Amino acid sequence: MQNFTSFTDFSEAQSLINLALKYKKDPFLDKHLGRGKRIGLIFLNPSLRTRISTQLAASNLGMEPIVLNMDKDGWALEMKEGAIMNKNTVEHIKDAAAVLGSYFDILAIRAFPSLTDKSQDVDEYIFTQFLKFTGKPIISLESATRHPLQSLADMVTIKENAQEKRPKVVLTWAPHIKAIPHAVANSFCEWALGCDYDLTVTHPEGYELDEQFTAGATITHDQDEALKDADFVYVKNWSAFNDYGKILHAGEDWILDEQKLANSPNAKVMHCLPVRRNLELSDEILDGKRSLVQEQANNRIYAAQAVISEILNTQAGHPNKKV
Amino acid sequence: MQNFTSFTDFSEAQSLINLALKYKKDPFLDKHLGRGKRIGLIFLNPSLRTRISTQLAASNLGMEPIVLNMDKDGWALEMKEGAIMNKNTVEHIKDAAAVLGSYFDILAIRAFPSLTDKSQDVDEYIFTQFLKFTGKPIISLESATRHPLQSLADMVTIKENAQEKRPKVVLTWAPHIKAIPHAVANSFCEWALGCDYDLTVTHPEGYELDEQFTAGATITHDQDEALKDADFVYVKNWSAFNDYGKILHAGEDWILDEQKLANSPNAKVMHCLPVRRNLELSDEILDGKRSLVQEQANNRIYAAQAVISEILNTQAGHPNKKV
Amino acid sequence: MQNFTSFTDFSEAQSLINLALKYKKDPFLDKHLGRGKRIGLIFLNPSLRTRISTQLAASNLGMEPIVLNMDKDGWALEMKEGAIMNKNTVEHIKDAAAVLGSYFDILAIRAFPSLTDKSQDVDEYIFTQFLKFTGKPIISLESATRHPLQSLADMVTIKENAQEKRPKVVLTWAPHIKAIPHAVANSFCEWALGCDYDLTVTHPEGYELDEQFTAGATITHDQDEALKDADFVYVKNWSAFNDYGKILHAGEDWILDEQKLANSPNAKVMHCLPVRRNLELSDEILDGKRSLVQEQANNRIYAAQAVISEILNTQAGHPNKKV
Numbered sequence: 001m002q003n004f005t006s007f008t009d010f011s012e013a014q015s016l017i018n019l020a021l022k023y024k025k026d027p028f029l030d031k032h033l034g035r036g037k038r039i040g041l042i043f044l045n046p047s048l049r050t051r052i053s054t055q056l057a058a059s060n061l062g063m064e065p066i067v068l069n070m071d072k073d074g075w076a077l078e079m080k081e082g083a084i085m086n087k088n089t090v091e092h093i094k095d096a097a098a099v100l101g102s103y104f105d106i107l108a109i110r111a112f113p114s115l116t117d118k119s120q121d122v123d124e125y126i127f128t129q130f131l132k133f134t135g136k137p138i139i140s141l142e143s144a145t146r147h148p149l150q151s152l153a154d155m156v157t158i159k160e161n162a163q164e165k166r167p168k169v170v171l172t173w174a175p176h177i178k179a180i181p182h183a184v185a186n187s188f189c190e191w192a193l194g195c196d197y198d199l200t201v202t203h204p205e206g207y208e209l210d211e212q213f214t215a216g217a218t219i220t221h222d223q224d225e226a227l228k229d230a231d232f233v234y235v236k237n238w239s240a241f242n243d244y245g246k247i248l249h250a251g252e253d254w255i256l257d258e259q260k261l262a263n264s265p266n267a268k269v270m271h272c273l274p275v276r277r278n279l280e281l282s283d284e285i286l287d288g289k290r291s292l293v294q295e296q297a298n299n300r301i302y303a304a305q306a307v308i309s310e311i312l313n314t315q316a317g318h319p320n321k322k323v
Numbered sequence: 324m325q326n327f328t329s330f331t332d333f334s335e336a337q338s339l340i341n342l343a344l345k346y347k348k349d350p351f352l353d354k355h356l357g358r359g360k361r362i363g364l365i366f367l368n369p370s371l372r373t374r375i376s377t378q379l380a381a382s383n384l385g386m387e388p389i390v391l392n393m394d395k396d397g398w399a400l401e402m403k404e405g406a407i408m409n410k411n412t413v414e415h416i417k418d419a420a421a422v423l424g425s426y427f428d429i430l431a432i433r434a435f436p437s438l439t440d441k442s443q444d445v446d447e448y449i450f451t452q453f454l455k456f457t458g459k460p461i462i463s464l465e466s467a468t469r470h471p472l473q474s475l476a477d478m479v480t481i482k483e484n485a486q487e488k489r490p491k492v493v494l495t496w497a498p499h500i501k502a503i504p505h506a507v508a509n510s511f512c513e514w515a516l517g518c519d520y521d522l523t524v525t526h527p528e529g530y531e532l533d534e535q536f537t538a539g540a541t542i543t544h545d546q547d548e549a550l551k552d553a554d555f556v557y558v559k560n561w562s563a564f565n566d567y568g569k570i571l572h573a574g575e576d577w578i579l580d581e582q583k584l585a586n587s588p589n590a591k592v593m594h595c596l597p598v599r600r601n602l603e604l605s606d607e608i609l610d611g612k613r614s615l616v617q618e619q620a621n622n623r624i625y626a627a628q629a630v631i632s633e634i635l636n637t638q639a640g641h642p643n644k645k646v
Numbered sequence: 647m648q649n650f651t652s653f654t655d656f657s658e659a660q661s662l663i664n665l666a667l668k669y670k671k672d673p674f675l676d677k678h679l680g681r682g683k684r685i686g687l688i689f690l691n692p693s694l695r696t697r698i699s700t701q702l703a704a705s706n707l708g709m710e711p712i713v714l715n716m717d718k719d720g721w722a723l724e725m726k727e728g729a730i731m732n733k734n735t736v737e738h739i740k741d742a743a744a745v746l747g748s749y750f751d752i753l754a755i756r757a758f759p760s761l762t763d764k765s766q767d768v769d770e771y772i773f774t775q776f777l778k779f780t781g782k783p784i785i786s787l788e789s790a791t792r793h794p795l796q797s798l799a800d801m802v803t804i805k806e807n808a809q810e811k812r813p814k815v816v817l818t819w820a821p822h823i824k825a826i827p828h829a830v831a832n833s834f835c836e837w838a839l840g841c842d843y844d845l846t847v848t849h850p851e852g853y854e855l856d857e858q859f860t861a862g863a864t865i866t867h868d869q870d871e872a873l874k875d876a877d878f879v880y881v882k883n884w885s886a887f888n889d890y891g892k893i894l895h896a897g898e899d900w901i902l903d904e905q906k907l908a909n910s911p912n913a914k915v916m917h918c919l920p921v922r923r924n925l926e927l928s929d930e931i932l933d934g935k936r937s938l939v940q941e942q943a944n945n946r947i948y949a950a951q952a953v954i955s956e957i958l959n960t961q962a963g964h965p966n967k968k969v
Contacts, residue, residue, distance in 0.1 A: 028359060036674060038702065048391070048398060048419070052426050055389055056361065066701055068694070072395070072718070075694060075920050084924040086823050091920035095932070095939070096694070099919065102944045103698050177409050273422065274398050274414035278407040286418070297422045351682060371714070371721060371742070375749050378712055379684065395718070500732050596745065597721050597737035601730040609741070616741070621748045 001310040001319065005127060005140040006148055007190045013155065014195075019306035020156045020299065027060045027305070033312050034063025040104035041067045041141065044077075044111045044126070049273060049297050050141050050149065054108055057304035061312065066104070070096075079125060093126065094133045101134030106311055113144035113181050115245030121145065122210070137311045139304075145210070147183040150272050150296075151191035153303040157296045158197070158232055161268055166198055167231035172223060173203035174280035175251040176237035184272050185238045186213040193217060202226035206248045210241050227260055230267045232292075235281050257282035261290070268292050324633040324642065328450060328463040329471055330513045336478065337518075342629035343479045343622065350383045350628070356635050357386025363427035364390045364464065367400075367434045367449070372596060372620050373464050373472065377431055380627035384635065389427070393419075402448060416449065417456045424457030429634055436467035436504050438568030444468065445533070460634045462627075468533070470506040473595050473619075474514035476626035480619045481520070481555055484591055489521055490554035493590075495546060496526035497603035498574040499560035507595050508561045509536040516540060525549035526561075529571045533564050550583055553590045555615075558604050580605035584613070591615050647956040647965065651773060651786040652794055653836045659801065660841075665952035666802045666945065673706045673951070679958050680709025686750035687713045687787065690723075690772070691758045695919060695943050696787050696795065700754055703950035707958065712750070716742075725771060739772065740779045747780030752957055759790035759827050761891030767791065768856070783957045785950075791856070793829040796918050796942075797837035799949035803942045804843070804878055807914055812844055813877035816913075818869060819849035820926035821897040822883035830918050831884045832859040839863060848872035852894045856887050873906055876913045878938075881927050903928035907936070914938050 007013060023029060039058045041051060051067060058065040070077070077096060078089035085092065100107055109130055113121035121144040130138055140148055158167065169192050171185060190213050192199045199217040201209065208219075220226050227233060235256045240246045255278070261267050269290045275281055285291060313319050330336060346352060362381045364374060374390060381388040393400070400419060401412035408415065423430055432453055436444035444467040453461055463471055481490065492515050494508060513536050515522045522540040524532065531542070543549050550556060558579045563569045578601070584590050592613045598604055608614060636642050653659060669675060685704045687697060697713060704711040716723070723742060724735035731738065746753055755776055759767035767790040776784055786794055804813065815838050817831060836859050838845045845863040847855065854865070866872050873879060881902045886892045901924070907913050915936045921927055931937060959965050 038705075040698070046398065048393075048414075049422060052363070052389060052391065052423075056426060059361075059387060064705060066698060068698065070694075075692065078923070082924070082929060085922035086925045090922070091694075092923050095919060095921060095923075098940050099695060099943045100698075102940060103702060103947070273418060275418060276408035276413070277401070277415050277418075278405070279409045283405060293418070294421050294425060298425045301426070369721065371716075371737075372745060375686070375712060375714065375746075379749060382684075382710060596741060598741060599731035599736070600724070600738050600741075601728070602732045606728060617744050617748060620745045624749070 001314050003131065003138045004148060004307045004311065005138060005143065006146050007151070007194045010194060010196065013191065016152055016306045016310065017156050017159055019309060020152065020302040021159070023060065023305045024299070024302040030309060031060065031062045033309060034058060034061040037105040037312065038064045038066060039106040039108055039308065040100055041065055042070050042100065042107060042109045043068065043141070044070050047110055047141070049300055050110065053300035054141065054304045056301050057308055060305050061308055063308065063312070079129070093129045097130045097133035101136045104136060105315070106137045106139060106308065107134055108139040108141050110141035111143055115179050115181065115239060118244040137315070139307060139311070142183050144181070145183055146187045146190070148187055149300065149303050149307065150184055151187040152307065153296055153299040154188060154234070154270060155191050155195055156299045156303055157270065157292050160295070161292060162231065163266065164231060166196065168229060169197045169199050169232045169234065170226050170230040171199065171201045171234045171236065172226060172256060173207050173251070173254055174235045174237045174256060175254050176276060176280065179239040179245050179247055180237045182209060182238045182241055185209055185236050188234055188236070189213045189217060200226045204249070204251050204254060206240055206243065207238065208242060209238070223254060223260065227267070228263050230264045232270060233261070233264070233267050234270045236271065237280060255280060255282065256285060258284050270296055273297055324637050326454065326461045327471060327630045327634065328461060328466065329469050330474070330517045333517060333519065336514065339475055339629045339633065340479050340482055342632060343475065343625040344482070346383065346628045347622070347625040353632060354383065354385045356632060357381065357384040360428040360635065361387045361389060362429040362431055362631065363423055364388055365393050365423065365430060365432045366391065366464070367393050370433055370464070372623055373433065376623035377464065377627045379624050380631055383628050384631055386631065402452070416452045420453045420456035424459045427459060428638070429460045429462060429631065430457055431462040431464050433464035434466055438502050438504065438562060441567040460638070462630060462634070465506050467504070468506055469510045469513070471510050472623065472626050472630065473507055474510040475630065476619055476622040477511060477557070477593060478514050478518055479622045479626055480593065480615050483618070484615060485554065486589065487554060489519065491552060492520045492522050492555045492557065493549050493553040494522065494524045494557045494559065495549060495579060496530050496577055497558045497560045497579060498577050499599060499603065502562040502568050502570055503560045505532060505561045505564055508532055508559050511557055511559070512536040512540060523549045527572070527574050527577065529563055529566065530561065531565060532561070546577060546583070550590070551586045553587045555593060556584070556587070556590050557593045559594065560603060578603065578605060579608060581607050593619055596620055647960050649777065649784045650794060650953045650957065651784060651789060652792050653797070653840045656840060656842065659837065662798055662952045662956065663802050663805055665955060666798065666948040667805070669706065669951045670945070670948040676955060677706065677708045679955060680704060680707040683751040683958065684710045684712060685752040685754055685954065686746055687711055688716055688746065688753060688755045689714065689787070690716050691756050693756055693787065695946055696756065699946035700787065700950045702947050703954055706951050707954055709954065725775070739775045743776045743779035747782045750782060751961070752783045752785060752954065753780055754785040754787050756787035757789055761825050761827065761885060764890040783961070785953060785957070788829050790827070791829055792833045792836070794833050795946065795949050795953065796830055797833040798953070799942055799945040800834060800880070800916060801837050801841055802945045802949055803916065803938050806941070807938060808877065809912065810877060812842065814875060815843045815845050815878045815880065816872050816876040817845065817847045817880045817882065818872060818902060819853050819900055820881045820883045820902060821900050822922060822926065825885040825891050825893055826883045828855060828884045828887055831855055831882050834880055834882070835859040835863060846872045850895070850897050850900065852886055852889065853884065854888060855884070869900060869906065873913070874909050876910045878916060879907070879910070879913050880916045882917065883926060901926065901928060902931060904930050916942055919943055
């Protein structure tokens with residue numbers, strides 16, 4: 001594996017899931033693999049779980065993580081090719097990316113979308129620049145359109161908890177008060193479909209996701225119908241994609257609570273956190289037996305560890321065999 | 324020791340003081356004790372000494388410290404049980420606490436009081452939530468009502484410098500321009516009394532501390548009387564407790580200077596730092612031979628190291644024997 | 647070497663350059679030298695390259711780096727001797743310096759000039775205080791008047807790329823929109839002259855640097871004349887020194903582009919980064935073969951590593967022999 005910025009194929013996904021489960025049993029199994037190597041964790045946006053879980057993952061492999069809060073500790077970045085930099089931006093992304101590439105063995109980057117410039121977001125402009133100018137492997141800590149480490153942790157969680165070989169997985173839109181990126185929802189669809197799960201996506205009219213991620217899923221505006229007999233229910237807000245970055249309406253009746261799961265006795269409930277309690281999801285679910293949200297957060301460590309391990313092994317010339 | 328959030332009893336305090344002194348002589352004595360373990364240092368408020376000394380303490384024990392500036396790097400926390408989170412808070416404390424508990428072996432937390440909601444502060448609401456939801460040992464890096472690592476370092480400093488078995492210890496209120504928490508003052512009383520020192524507390528009328536911390540001390544508004552023949556003088560500002568969080572008056576004549584110590588030739592002067600020079604304490608004292616403030620700051624490392632060591636040993640099933 | 651805050655002499659500079667080149671070939675050559683030691687990286691201003699390269703340098707030597715963003719994580723510092731601290735500052739620099747000195751084996755500090763109080767800046771007030779009160783070796787991560795780690799990395803880069811024994815080195819002023827410190831320009835002159843290079847400094851009228859740094863250089867307002875047959879061209883903005891901290895005019899025609907190097911076929915171009923593209927330096931140069939800016943940034947690691955190594959060896963009683 002050269003970079004980790006999106007789902008690639010079924011067998012690589014299975015290989016990563018299995019490796020993550022192996023590390024979960026024995027976190028220090030490969031504690032010398034990353035010796036003398038450094039991973040730079042570059043945050044252009046805030047983070048709690050992603051920051052800590054990736055630090056722990058690197059450290060479990062004997063690799064030194066260095067965190068850079070680019071937005072606070074560093075300089076404002078210029079993104080535009082050919083810009084005359086006589087305004088607020090202090091450093092061009094291509095210079096910063098090259099320097100960071102020369103300082104680290106692996107770069108892990110978080111860069112949220114603007115939610116205003118659709119084509120720049122969809123084209124993953126910032127990640128494209130980093131991929132072009134660093135010359136080192138890149139791990140996404142959430143980009144404009146994807147959050148693959150979250151999705152890998154989600155797949156690990158589903159694998160641990162699935163009763164069926166091909167469970168019914170439902171992604172259900174939830175209300176929120178802010179315009180939220182599509183990355184978690186997109187990635188979840190990409191990975192759930194790629195892992196060959198039976199995926200249903202449900203949301204109010206107008207909240208259609210980018211079709212490149214949902215093609216192959218059942219899509220419906222009828223939440224009750226979608227939730228019926230679900231094995232896993234993933235709750236997540238996102239802003240409109242077509243009317244880009246907009247909040248179309250409050251949608252408060254889309255909250256997930258126990259009443260809505262009356263016909264889904266076995267449904268486990270997932271959320272990537274942070275969750276807005278009693279707006280997206282009810283206290284009764286989050287504090288009850290259906291909730292997998294803490295398992296998901298814990299699995300973030302091992303998902304990141306599997307990814308870093310694969311990249312280190314690829315750098316060393318002996319990638320893990322695929323399952 | 325399961326958690327370290329307050330004074331417990333005389334023998335545990337003596338045990339910690341002695342262990343701290345042992346580590347001061349040989350910081351790397353137990354350098355493998357924390358191998359493969361992580362302590363999360365969670366700051367909801369700024370810090371210099373506490374942050375660095377605790378990092379060094381953990382590192383001396385071979386334990387990996389990871390700092391999280393929750394207020395800046397993470398998300399705004401919701402504190403209220405059952406809240407409908409449709410406002411500014413992004414994550415509920417119980418979800419964050421549980422995630423952090425799953426990421427770390429020990430959590431160390433700093434959470435200042437509001438100084439506006441007295442009952443929430445007195446009930447240590449934030450610490451109570453962490454204790455309830457993390458499932459891991461908690462170390463206080465200063466809570467709403469206590470700063471036990473500071474007090475332990477203070478007791479170590481008194482032990483190192485005491486000429487008498489039962490020295491006269493004076494806590495004297497000092498002027499300040501901001502409303503300052505009671506934590507350092509409360510804890511100092513709790514520990515000095517618990518360690519069986521002869522404690523006098525002096526302050527202007529209206530600045531009475533919470534009686535649960537001062538019961539057993541001599542309390543007076545006469546600063547001169549209090550300072551007479553003192554062995555140790557601890558200088559500290561705090562806001563009013565009864566008229567909660569208020570500054571009642573400037574009180575500039577309560578500054579501690581050499582003139583006030585004319586009748587206390589042996590008095591050593593203590594302060595937890597940061598100190599406002601020439602407002603709380605005069606330059607002549609801080610730069611003179613009476614001052615122990617740098618020793619206190621240095622002892623913060625070994626106080627934290629003793630506490631982490633005790634918790635690690637308890638986790639491992641072999642707590643240090645009490646003295 | 648006790649401290650590293652400025653150029654000292656030719657032989658020490660050569661010794662550091664050679665040691666840096668040795669570490670560049672084998673970064674982990676002395677990986678146990680700093681074992682059990684800590685370096686505090688104290689930032690009173692933002693940083694990207696300096697922060698990360700110094701962390702990596704320390705870590706290559708087995709030394710633990712701890713970063714403190716004093717401006718954000720800590721407290722506002724009082725700088726004035728004898729101040730009555732009843733305003734915004736929370737801690738006096740002499741108390742903070744002493745505490746930090748007791749926590750670390752080496753302190754590395756970044757403190758930009760005010761650009762308003764000339765005499766305080768020229769006297770290096772902040773560094774003087776740290777040197778006076780820490781009792782530990784100090785490394786400059788850029789002070790009010792100098793940036794010696796940058797200059798050492800620059801000298802390493804020149805040494806690697808020089809065709810001649812005594813190359814023609816040109817420092818050329820570049821336009822900018824903000825008032826920029828003199829530290830990089832001053833230090834570059836100090837080191838280039840101290841290393842016995844043929845130095846020319848060119849700038850618009852009014853931008854004369856402090857003569858203590860430029861004495862011995864050819865100084866001209868004719869940029870074309872200065873650039874002719876140059877081997878190395880260092881591009882850098884600075885604000886006025888005589889009319890202290892002022893921007894005298896836009897000076898946009900002072901940008902360095904290919905056209906200006908028509909008569910300097912062998913000229914390599916240097917800049918300390920961050921660089922404002924198409925304002926200070928054209929894209930064609932930065933993205934072309936003349937540019938050494940990425941090499942300079944990479945050499946920051948080994949420059950810092952050489953300096954830390956010398957200080958650790960001096961502390962241990964066996965300083966490296968000079969070349």
